[in-house]
Amino acid sequence: MIVALIIICEVGFWVLLAAGLATRYLLRMPRLGIAILLCEPLLELVLLVVTALDLKNGADPSWKHGLAALYIGYTVGHGHRTVKWLDGHAAHRFQGMPVPRPPRYGKARALHEAKVWLGSVVGAAVASGLLLLAMWYVDDPGRTSSLQAWMHTAWRTAGIHGLIALSYTLFPKKAPAREQERTGV
Numbered sequence: 001m002i003v004a005l006i007i008i009c010e011v012g013f014w015v016l017l018a019a020g021l022a023t024r025y026l027l028r029m030p031r032l033g034i035a036i037l038l039c040e041p042l043l044e045l046v047l048l049v050v051t052a053l054d055l056k057n058g059a060d061p062s063w064k065h066g067l068a069a070l071y072i073g074y075t076v077g078h079g080h081r082t083v084k085w086l087d088g089h090a091a092h093r094f095q096g097m098p099v100p101r102p103p104r105y106g107k108a109r110a111l112h113e114a115k116v117w118l119g120s121v122v123g124a125a126v127a128s129g130l131l132l133l134a135m136w137y138v139d140d141p142g143r144t145s146s147l148q149a150w151m152h153t154a155w156r157t158a159g160i161h162g163l164i165a166l167s168y169t170l171f172p173k174k175a176p177a178r179e180q181e182r183t184g185v
Contacts, residue, residue, distance in 0.1 A: 002064040005050055006071050009043040013075070016040050017086060024087075025094040037083060044072045048130070052137070061138055066150025069130040070123075073154060077123025081116070105175040110168040117158075117165035124154040 024033025088100030135144040
């Protein structure tokens with residue numbers, strides 16, 4: 001049931017996102033569009049409550065509960081950036097605004113990648129917090145080893161992402177000569 005709910009939440013995220021952006025740009029109702037977009041965190045709240053109830057009703061903590069925590073953590077860490085990015089593309093498509101692009105070269109790109117990595121750190125911290133709460137709630141170390149493994153997965157993923165982000169600082173990509181002349185950098 002938890003896995004199905006994670007899938008429903010993911011599909012619901014994209015449906016609400018599409019509905020919010022369509023309302024905002026196609027129907028030209030920006031306030032209603034924002035209201036729809038603000039409903040997205042409710043999906044994670046439902047997932048959190050159902051996962052907690054599943055554990056309360058005696059379910060053995062398993063990979064499903066760990067996956068739910070990682071999903072919620074990812075949404076907290078990267079959901080806002082995803083919505084903002086897609087909103088920028090919708091504004092470009094329907095209102096002629098400039099295409100939202102991350103910086104491509106040098107320190108600006110390294111700073112951008114560091115900010116994205118911080119989203120992964122926030123996601124891992126939220127997931128770890130939820131997993132620790134679940135382990136405390138179950139209060140049986142013999143049954144919660146899978147949840148602890150998911151915490152390691154979250155931090156391992158954030159660490160790998162951190163190394164990739166660091167590579168943009170250590171080995172910055174330089175702008176082509178013609179672009180340096182055009183921008184004066």
